[in-house]
Amino acid sequence: MKAEEPGTSVLLIEDNPGDARLIEEMLSEDPATPFRLRTADRLQRGLELLSLKGTELVLLDLSLPDSHGLDTFSKVYAHSPKVPIIVLSGNDDQALALYAVKSGAQDYLVKGKIDRELLLRAMQYSIERKHYQEELERQANYDGLTGLPNRHLLHDRLRQAVFAQRNVRSVAVVFIDLDHFKVINDSLGHNFGDEVLRHVAERIQSAVRDGDTVARLGGDEFVLILNDQTREDVIFRTMRRIMSKVSEPINVADRELNVTCSAGISLYPQDGPDVPTLLKNADAAMYRAKSQGRNTFQFYTAEMNELANERLSMEQSLRRALERDELLLHFQPRVNLRTGNVDAVEALVRWKHPTRGLILPDRFIALAEETGLIVPIGEWVLRSACAQGQRWREAGFTPIVMSVNLSARQLWNGGLVRMVDDVLTDTGMDGFLELELTESMVMHDAENVISALEGLKGIGVRLSVDDFGTGYSSLSYLKRLPIHALKIDGSFVRDIDASGGPDDGLLARAIISLGHSLHLKVIAEGVETEAQRAFLRAHECDEMQGYFFSKPMPPEECEKILPRTTPR
Structure with missing residues (x-):
């Protein structure tokens, strides 16, 4: 396989051969310029190249044979929102430029006013600015220790799971708290405790489906959103899998620990019509699990607990049958x-x-x-x-x-x-x-x-x-x-x-x-x-x-x- 050439991969979507050649010449004047250029003369071809992954910057002409105006930008941005986009336009329109930047473009350049220095600076700044924006977004939405969604993103996803439905579908909210985690922190130190939390986060994540959410609220508290869970037996199996995964021995700094957790489960819509109620009821169910000896889980409603306990008893008996x-x-x-x-x-x-x-x-x-x-x-x-x-x-x-x-x-x-x-x-x-x-x-x-x-x-x-x-x-x-x-x-x-x-x-x-x-x-x-x-x-x-x-x-x-x- 041929090794890929060094440099930033840039996609130019431009149907005017003269404009495309000018951009190519600007980027090729200095062999040390760290950009590799691919071109497309149609929006559809540009989207196909974007689908191949690897593109780090898009130079986009808004007027193409198969798309025109800001609609062109919207399609590219919707396709690859993480790739920075510089709009190229023959129209020196301040209102259009402002609208494009507000919609997500990193810069707006007028073709007749572009020189090599301006283009290179715009490209470098756009990439750095996009990385900075993503870092700010990551810090705002993800837990710095485990990389899981944080409280803010959890509430946003839970609102979407509950309210962004044409038809009401069941959603399970699971509140998980580690058992006796304070003892680990107090006796072995916070660095040791942080390593345990990272291990637990990975194990919980590996025990759920790709479409489910695992979030860390802080401390040793985790919350799961399990979508489309209509049957208690499916939730039961998921919880058994999580409890089993978490309780496997953890090796940290030449020490082997056995960590367990307690969990509470509330179900939408029967256990609450909104996000705060679902979280409150899952938390209450988790404390009930703690009071029953820990290393177990409880549903918020007595009826669901009865079904789960019946199932557990039947499964244990069947294993011995x-x-x-x-x-x-x-x-x-x-x-x-x-x-x-x-x-x-x-x-x-x-x-x-x-x-x-x-x-x-x-x-x-x-x-x-x-x-x-x-x-x-x-x-x-x-x-x-x-x-x-x-x-x-x-x-x-x-x-x-x-x-x-x-x-x-x-x-x-x-x-x-x-x-x-x-x-x-x-x-x-x-x-x-x-x-x-x-x-x-x-x-x-x-x-x-x-x-x-x-x-x-x-x-x-x-x-x-x-x-x-x-x-x-x-x-x-x-x-x-x-x-x-x-x-x-x-x-x-x-x-x-x-x-x-x-x-x-x-x-x-x-x-x-x-x-x-x-x-x-x-x-x-x-x-x-x-x-x-x-x-x-x-x-x-x-x-x-x-x-x-x-x-x-x-x-x-x-x-x-x-x-x-x-x-x-």
Whole structure:
């Protein structure tokens, strides 16, 4: 790569060849002149060059073929507000010059009155003046110790987050205070304390999204603005991540410290209609967290705290569920609509909680997905389902397909094909495993997903798309997927006998037709009535699943309806 020439990079946006040549000559008279010049004869070309970054000064003619007057300046300034701009004009208009400078231009030069010395001085002063302005702005808006937004900029951003909305969106305000920070300052000194604050600031910043704000109010107080936070579980995860990051050991001057923090959270609009109220309520919630032993966080409202505590308790219990053998499987049969035989069963996980009783997956699977616990749970389900299928075969039951749901994390994390292959080898269920995935899982990263699915197909695994019709499938991708079945979502099955009109079951019929045209088996889930069964059979759907035939059952009950190869 060619090394870049030394000097300040200047962009001249000028359509008059004579004027452009004059500027070039002025800057090239002395080889020691520290400027590198690029030129553009149209505004659009100038903006393209500005987008490449690296430009340190713009010389701008206001009258261009594709833009004219101060509108030209406004477009360049809006595109790159941090780059100093000198306006070049043939119009010696004091009012225009004053307006341009007030709008953000560093200088206004009249073309007929420019000489080399004036131009060089204007360019040097403009760059220095812009740097000085930026430094003043930085000092006014950013904390000198941590580089984070200060109290002034925080209030400005919070006002924007609250009031600059066409539609009301939830905003979380988090007040964070370090625990026992005064002890660190008093015992180890303020320089040591400052270094700790810098470490903490970096850790909090790394734990939030790019669009969120982390500010330092002063001392050991930080405030976060978390935009578009509509669910307590998302805020909960963010806070757990922050608390964990802050509490990691900090090494300063050969000392290792363990610092913790307490935090309070208020939500807009329910906890306050304006900035002062939101900050006051977040601060009050933080003091409540301090009173409860520190190293924790509290929501301002009791209801949000109850939801957060419930979630924490559920997550802690779920982490222990595997090691305590609290998970179990129920199986729901899939029935062949032509023969009436059970062709497959779907394995569905249940959680036998020691105090809450039997918990269905809709209560804990989303939590498992969010915390990453779905990966070990998913492997346990797969291994347990395959082992059960093999036990049934060894007991004389006809080999049937064992269907297991695949989670998004399992599909995207990598190593899935190897894990499934190991399970099949260990259990002996080769050729009778089906994995179900949803449309949204496929479309999230279609190319990589197709590659993983090809690998699964290569080891003899059948694949089906669950809840078909509710996602955003591209038919071109659907053709490429190495699947063998589509499952019609239950909402379309319920529509079959909804009103008794001619359009009932229209989407179910369409999916059956689409599936068969792609040479795929079609399975209807959520079948609950004889009318639905008869409709599906009449329209040549292949299999059905639902309460009309059977609810999910423990393995010993499921055995009563499974076909047998050998008599008892």
